[in-house]
Amino acid sequence: MSSWKGLLHTYKDYLPVNEKTPTLSLNEGNTPLIHLETLSEEWGVEAYVKVEGANPTGSFKDRGMVMAVAKAKEEGSKAIICASTGNTSAAAAAYGARAGLRCIVVIPEGKIALGKLAQAVMYGAEVFEIQGNFDNALDIVRSISEKEAVTLVNSVNPYRIEGQKTAAFEICDVLGKAPDVLSIPVGNAGNITAYWKGFKEYDEQKGTGLPKMRGFEAEGAAAIVKNEVIKEPETIATAIRIGNPASWSQAVNAAEESNGEIDMVTDEEILEAYQLLAQKEGIFAEPASCASIAGLTKKIKSGDVKKGSQVVCVLTGNGLKDPSTAIDTVTVKPTVLPNKEEAFLEHIRGGVAH
Numbered sequence: 270m271s272s273w274k275g276l277l278h279t280y281k282d283y284l285p286v287n288e289k290t291p292t293l294s295l296n297e298g299n300t301p302l303i304h305l306e307t308l309s310e311e312w313g314v315e316a317y318v319k320v321e322g323a324n325p326t327g328s329f330k331d332r333g334m335v336m337a338v339a340k341a342k343e344e345g346s347k348a349i350i351c352a353s354t355g356n357t358s359a360a361a362a363a364y365g366a367r368a369g370l371r372c373i374v375v376i377p378e379g380k381i382a383l384g385k386l387a388q389a390v391m392y393g394a395e396v397f398e399i400q401g402n403f404d405n406a407l408d409i410v411r412s413i414s415e416k417e418a419v420t421l422v423n424s425v426n427p428y429r430i431e432g433q434k435t436a437a438f439e440i441c442d443v444l445g446k447a448p449d450v451l452s453i454p455v456g457n458a459g460n461i462t463a464y465w466k467g468f469k470e471y472d473e474q475k476g477t478g479l480p481k482m483r484g485f486e487a488e489g490a491a492a493i494v495k496n497e498v499i500k501e502p503e504t505i506a507t508a509i510r511i512g513n514p515a516s517w518s519q520a521v522n523a524a525e526e527s528n529g530e531i532d533m534v535t536d537e538e539i540l541e542a543y544q545l546l547a548q549k550e551g552i553f554a555e556p557a558s559c560a561s562i563a564g565l566t567k568k569i570k571s572g573d574v575k576k577g578s579q580v581v582c583v584l585t586g587n588g589l590k591d592p593s594t595a596i597d598t599v600t601v602k603p604t605v606l607p608n609k610e611e612a613f614l615e616h617i618r619g620g621v622a623h
């Protein structure tokens with residue numbers, strides 16, 4: 270039996286891994302690519318989701334973090350630091366703990382999902398809340414990392430992009446080629462940069478072809494689409510509540526080179542997609558992830574994504590990360606009944622619940 274040994278082992282020929290690189294792993298990667306049976310039929314396309322919530326800390330960040338933390342350790346660093354809307358901090362804290370490094374995280378006060386905060390504290394990170402947003406937090410940690418002996422592990426660290434590009438490899442390995450379209454949420458714009466790099470490298474090595482890259486920001490944080498820094502970004506999708514993406518130009522480049530586009534979706538469209546995916550396909554992804562589904566439906570309606578296209582939507586994080594949004598969004602609440610079988614029968618036979 271061959272068992273999965275994580276990304277640094279599996280893709281060592283494509284990554285900056287040498288004999289001095291620690292064999293760090295929490296068995297990240299190898300996430301499911303699931304065909305959306307019902308929605309593909311409804312939309313007239315062949316749609317898949319790349320379920321990154323199946324990674325060890327429940328988001329795609331593990332791919333980049335395993336690489337960045339392994340290199341920090343290799344270079345003799347004793348501490349890592351990041352700003353985060355939640356998922357980066359969870360991944361940094363976990364891989365930092367695994368590698369025996371001090372981990373410092375800076376997050377926007379009151380604006381990160383509960384599960385992510387639970388992860389950072391549980392993995393033993395030093396957590397600081399800032400009375401500001403992600404962009405302010407990133408400015409601070411970038412500056413500190415230049416002055417102190419601490420390694421920055423946000424996606425401006427090129428090793429993060431290297432690790433994250435492996436998701437594109439996995440998609441090509443499963444489909445046998447790149448899809449026609451890749452639909453992906455955009456926040457700080459590191460992930461779209463990483464996927465595009467991954468697709469290009471695999472195409473050069475294996476002739477797998479290139480997808481059109483379609484990235485989606487949340488409307489209240491759509492700096493790239495509006496071509497201006499958003500000082501006070503706002504969206505229900507807190508993971509992508511970012512007003513000045515660090516990899517802005519790389520995201521624009523990915524969209525242009527691939528004949529794709531960066532567009533935006535509203536919070537209403539995100540929440541609609543969030544419920545649609547869970548209730549029609551049995552897949553629970555966090556709100557920011559569902560920008561990829563909301564974006565695809567928008568582009569199918571506008572005709573920009575043609576019928577019959579093969580599309581992969583990236584579901585960047587697990588739905589359980591953000592239980593509060595789920596509970597607040599769904600209008601059907603559990604029905605309280607007395608402890609008597611007849612009461613249940615009456616309700617079930619009457620089809621009361623749904």
Ligand code: F0G
Pocket residue numbers: 328330352353354355356357358424454455456457458459460461508509555557558585586
């Ligand atoms: N989806 C989720 C669930 C995220 O956590 C993020 C980013 C994105 C999408 C956007 O990816 O920034 O590469 O464009 N989260 C970062 C964090 C910012 O701190 O966890 P991106």
